Amino acid sequence: AQTVTQSQPEMSVQEAETVTLSCTYDTSESDYYLFWYKQPPSRQMILVIRQEAYKQQNATENRFSVNFQKAAKSFSLKISDSQLGDAAMYFCAYRSSGGGADGLTFGKGTHLIIQP
Amino acid sequence: DTAVSQTPKYLVTQMGNDKSIKCEQNLGHDTMYWYKQDSKKFLKIMFSYNNKELIINETVPNRFSPKSPDKAHLNLHINSLELGDSAVYFCASSHLRLKTQYFGPGTRLLVL
Numbered sequence: 001a002q003t004v005t006q007s008q009p010e011m012s013v014q015e016a017e018t019v020t021l022s023c024t025y026d027t028s029e030s031d032y033y034l035f036w037y038k039q040p041p042s043r044q045m046i047l048v049i050r051q052e053a054y055k056q057q058n059a060t061e062n063r064f065s066v067n068f069q070k071a072a073k074s075f076s077l078k079i080s081d082s083q084l085g086d087a088a089m090y091f092c093a094y095r096s097s098g099g100g101a102d103g104l105t106f107g108k109g110t111h112l113i114i115q116p
Numbered sequence: 117d118t119a120v121s122q123t124p125k126y127l128v129t130q131m132g133n134d135k136s137i138k139c140e141q142n143l144g145h146d147t148m149y150w151y152k153q154d155s156k157k158f159l160k161i162m163f164s165y166n167n168k169e170l171i172i173n174e175t176v177p178n179r180f181s182p183k184s185p186d187k188a189h190l191n192l193h194i195n196s197l198e199l200g201d202s203a204v205y206f207c208a209s210s211h212l213r214l215k216t217q218y219f220g221p222g223t224r225l226l227v228l
Contacts, residue, residue, distance in 0.1 A: 033215045033216075035216070035217075037219075039157075042221075043204060043221070043222050043224075044219070044221050044222070045206060045208075045219035045222075046219075047216065047217075047218065050216055089157055091159065095215050095217075097215070101147045101149075101164035101165060101166045101169055101171055101212060102164060102171065103149050103151070103161025103162075103163075103164045103171070103173075103217075104149075104151075104159075104161065104217060105161070106158070106159040106160070108156070108157070108158055109157050109158075
């Protein structure tokens, strides 16, 4: 079974600074998908970014980018120019690339605090 | 133009009752899911369902059952509610092939 580990329960960053959230995972599969979701206090789960394991290029979405290290099974999220609206829980998630209707395996989350 | 919707958003009930949470998606997706988020914010898959298969997480008590009247709906029915069922329940949907899942707003269930 796959596992996802987020080793930072909480992170704090000054507004406008850059912060990196860590995620590692364990799998025996060679093809899979990785995601970062954001959960603000409204509790809505919002997709931040997605990475296919077969792609070497790191995914980026505006101020959000990932550092995907397949051999190390690491998938960190970098948030540049942090804004107050980035304050939230961030969850790393894994999904098999198999053809079945598998669900996501989530890490325990990192609570990101933005200091004004 | 809500993509994935759930009703109700809040549900307070007594132990032993039976309740349902409804989920609808208008994204044209073929696969739907239910997740449980516990008091420590940990999210865990409960069910995955498309028109060909139902995958049940083995840790889910059989008091929980998904019911899908059509591809756009996957409701969650819970029998004999227990205190430990108190949590936030999320519905999600995706294309089976495209994998990215989109979540509903969640239903906070409180069992007294």
